[in-house]
Amino acid sequence: MRVVVIGGGAIGSAVALFLKRLGGAAVEVVVVEPDPGLARSSSALSAGSIRQQFSNPINVRMSQFGHEVIGNADTWLGVDGAPVDLGFVPGAYLFCATAAGVPVLQANHAAQRAAGADVALLAPAEAAARFPWLNTADLALTSLGGSGEGWFDGHSFARALAAKARSLGARWQRGQVVALDRAGERLHAARLDDGTRLDADAFVNAAGPWAGAVGRLAGLPVPVHARRRTVFVMRCPTPLPTLPLVCDPSGVWFRSEGPQFIGGWSPGEGDDDPDDLPLDQPDLAQFEDRVWPAMAHRVPAFEALRMQRAWAGYYEVHPLDHNALIGPHPACPNLLLCNGFSGHGLQHAPGAGRGIAEWLLHGAWQTLDLLAFSPQRLLSGQPFVERAII
Numbered sequence: 241m242r243v244v245v246i247g248g249g250a251i252g253s254a255v256a257l258f259l260k261r262l263g264g265a266a267v268e269v270v271v272v273e274p275d276p277g278l279a280r281s282s283s284a285l286s287a288g289s290i291r292q293q294f295s296n297p298i299n300v301r302m303s304q305f306g307h308e309v310i311g312n313a314d315t316w317l318g319v320d321g322a323p324v325d326l327g328f329v330p331g332a333y334l335f336c337a338t339a340a341g342v343p344v345l346q347a348n349h350a351a352q353r354a355a356g357a358d359v360a361l362l363a364p365a366e367a368a369a370r371f372p373w374l375n376t377a378d379l380a381l382t383s384l385g386g387s388g389e390g391w392f393d394g395h396s397f398a399r400a401l402a403a404k405a406r407s408l409g410a411r412w413q414r415g416q417v418v419a420l421d422r423a424g425e426r427l428h429a430a431r432l433d434d435g436t437r438l439d440a441d442a443f444v445n446a447a448g449p450w451a452g453a454v455g456r457l458a459g460l461p462v463p464v465h466a467r468r469r470t471v472f473v474m475r476c477p478t479p480l481p482t483l484p485l486v487c488d489p490s491g492v493w494f495r496s497e498g499p500q501f502i503g504g505w506s507p508g509e510g511d512d513d514p515d516d517l518p519l520d521q522p523d524l525a526q527f528e529d530r531v532w533p534a535m536a537h538r539v540p541a542f543e544a545l546r547m548q549r550a551w552a553g554y555y556e557v558h559p560l561d562h563n564a565l566i567g568p569h570p571a572c573p574n575l576l577l578c579n580g581f582s583g584h585g586l587q588h589a590p591g592a593g594r595g596i597a598e599w600l601l602h603g604a605w606q607t608l609d610l611l612a613f614s615p616q617r618l619l620s621g622q623p624f625v626e627r628a629i630i
């Protein structure tokens with residue numbers, strides 16, 4: 241079997257790795273990627289964090305496998321016994337809810353526990369005792385990860401997945417897919433910007449925020465949107481201990497990053513969130529308007545916060561339900577989608593990559609049942625909603 245993977249970020253690299261790991265010599269894998277440095281790729285511009293706290297058990301299980309791979313990188317990603325440094329720092333997420341958010345936090349907690357996640361609900365007084373720097377005055381409940389969470393370097397992770405895939409025999413081809421040849425329900429070839437034609441039995445759309453554009457090359461809808469997210473790097477002169485990744489009810493998140501802090505804001509329902517805003521222009525006004533006020537409210541020591549720099553990357557958003565599309569396109573079964581992960585595609589890359597490999601090699605999900613992510617939702621319009629989106 242010959243497979244062309246379009247995009248060599250974390251997702252495309254994970255697909256290639258698991259195709260070779262599970263398929264061996266029986267599968268020929270070519271990954272097409274225009275930018276070996278991944279300068280604009282979400283995988284390199286992400287906040288590189290992993291959590292168990294989702295609203296759907298399958299997303300918890302995807303993260304559990306992600307944690308297995310990231311936490312044991314030497315075993316999963318080592319090449320010729322060389323150690324793999326992803327900069328992984330075990331940490332925790334702290335989700336904070338006002339009274340209005342309590343039912344959702346409780347429902348999420350039940351789903352997480354059912355999937356075996358190590359999480360605990362803390363009343364505001366318990367959270368205040370544990371985290372004296374936290375303002376709990378307006379909080380009604382918090383949820384804290386016990387294990388299986390933390391942060392790591394996304395760029396290193398994508399590169400390590402790619403290096404391992406290459407060591408198993410996957411081939412990287414530098415270039416951009418500019419056309420896809422389709423006859424009826426089947427794709428036959430990808431054409432690159434340098435004129436190369438790659439024939440294959442199956443094609444995987446792993447183009448992250450550009451997944452919609454790749455779908456259009458084949459005349460197929462892939463409703464994934466590139467939505468800019470700005471990450472701020474901050475310093476606080478007031479001494480603080482290492483902070484967990486705090487998810488504030490305002491939509492602002494922040495965590496320690498060594499001696500500094502990083503944080504940002506995700507638009508909620510009804511907030512303006514245009515497509516394709518330029519990546520070289522982080523939204524600096526957001527710091528004054530959204531991020532700093534919320535951080536200083538939640539952690540009074542952050543009154544003294546200093547913003548040092550900012551960067552922007554694209555979330556790859558599937559607006560129907562903020563859940564990924566994983567599996568064959570309903571109008572073209574040999575185009576596999578692995579797209580629309582919003583802000584959690586790095587940690588789900590191993591689970592998604594393994595799933596796509598299983599589907600292509602065995603025609604069925606094997607280790608994790610990924611049916612709920614089926615792109616059949618494009619036809620049915622039936623959402624599979626993930627509520628714990630950051």
Ligand SMILES: Cc1cc2nc3c(=O)[nH]c(=O)nc-3n(C[C@H](O)[C@H](O)[C@H](O)COP(=O)(O)OP(=O)(O)OC[C@H]3O[C@@H](n4cnc5c(N)ncnc54)[C@H](O)[C@@H]3O)c2cc1C
Pocket residue numbers: 246247248249250251252272273274275278280281282283284285286287288289290394415416417418446447448449450454469470471552553554555556578579581582583584585586587588
């Ligand atoms: C600010 C920010 C914070 C985030 N925080 C987290 C987090 O804490 N935890 C987490 O798990 N996830 C997080 N994410 C999400 C995560 O980074 C993404 O879901 C994940 O990196 C997507 O990987 P990908 O390989 O699909 O996309 P990408 O890394 O963008 O790779 C897609 C690749 O496709 C290539 N490509 C595009 N078009 C073509 C074409 N026509 N031909 C060939 N190649 C093409 C591109 O060059 C690109 O390299 C965050 C994202 C952002 C932006």
